[in-house]
Amino acid sequence: MTPLLTVDDLRVSFPTRTGTVEAVRGVSFTLGKERLGIVGESGSGKSQTGRAIMGLTPGHAKITAKTLNFDGIDLLSASAAKRRSLRGKRVAMILQDPKYSLNPVMPIGRQIIETLKTHESVSWGEGRQRALAMLEAVQIHDPERVFDLYPHEVSGGMGQRIMIAMMLVCGPELLIADEPTSALDVTVQLEVLAILDRLVAERGMGLIFISHDLRLVSSFCDRVLVMYAGRVVEELPSANLAAAQHPYTQGLLNCLPTIGSHRHPLPVLERKPEWAL
């Protein structure tokens, strides 16, 4: 199987007044039609990795890589127009908070059709049909009504389902989900994850799932990359999470309070400077 996405030695750095900040320092992985999780704390470079693949890194940042290849297209040398045609069509991204990532002054239906019209020549009527079908696929019971609502009129869980609908309407081959459920309630989280899981399986997409919650990621993905200070410190199959070798991975696993485990105080993560080397 040829990989859908090849990332080799990806580096993202931001020049600042006080020197260069290296957010991502040599990340390498390949992705087929599978579910890959990227886990790490804030500032570990996990989101910047996703954004670099998507082409959403701010203009002043410097991206280098030996290879950054999506289905035979070299993303680093591709023109802006070429990347625009990929973004939303073949590579899509779900962001954390639907409150900020949906356009507040455009009805939901129109936003979904806007995505479609950018990439395909569809009539308004056909676009409307496809948008409604997509809303139904994310288990919105009354798509006709939701179609005309504004984002502030829907709940967070529904907003995130709309976001998923909008991202999947063009049938992307790679989906990057950056903390897709962190802003949601626990009960709603599971619903949204189940919808995402079903659609990814049905439509045969590659998925990169970015989160700080190692347990959640491992229950959702086939393979997990653990990042610390811009580097991948460990890569392991989700089934073998208990066999994690790196102390950082073990720390991430142990720091969550669970029902029935009485650990007072909770073990906290030790961060050793040598891990960042």
Added chain:
Amino acid sequence: MTREVLSVRDMVVVFDEFVALNGVSLSVAEGESFGLVGESGSGKSTLLRAVAGLNVFESGTLTVSGKRYEGHRRDRDFYRTVQMVFQDPYGSLHPRQTVDRLLLEPLAIHGFTDVDARIARALDEVGLGSGFRFRYSHQLSGGQRQRIAIARALILEPKILLLDEPTSALDASIQAEILNLLEQARKERGLTFVMVSHDLGVVSHMCDRLAVMRKGEMVETVSVEALEKRAFSQDYTRQLLVASEGFRRT
């Protein structure tokens, strides 16, 4: 049972036409740690805010340390006894005040004189050195900001701490540090906690007893031991428990 320090009877909170809290009662004993769980819109934060005087309650009674309170008026004594920590550490600190100024304000309001020593001690207690004293909140990380918010609440030496999702905006690894800090403070000062969270794992770790809320009503109150033994009566509690165990592919 030890002395009751906080008691709410049949509290009703109405926003315009919407009944956010519909006759909720609870009683918290001195030194106890009490949890409130439920999904968004269940009224758990509204209850906490009504106790703190940030929301007006229509009817019902609120008694704190033997004193009755009504509406949203609270006297200075109340805030010496009860302090609150909010969910979002980014939104709860004044962006144009230094940490020093933030911690000075409650002391000034309550007429403390030994402010310097108290601020230094408060920062020390939350694990931040004096190096943080003259920083602005944007120069701090999320975890550090929440530590400052806790320091600001503890600086008046309250007896009761209201915690509204104190760790849900933080990373899992930072959450452990903040929970440990809160537990330690409770142990050292004999504090009473009322903690709101949507995460049963966090509540069962921190609390002795918890109430499950839904649609402005209290579904049930169980002890954490009973929760661990699955000895609860409501289906909704089971749903929350399942949700807290994480994603399962069906």
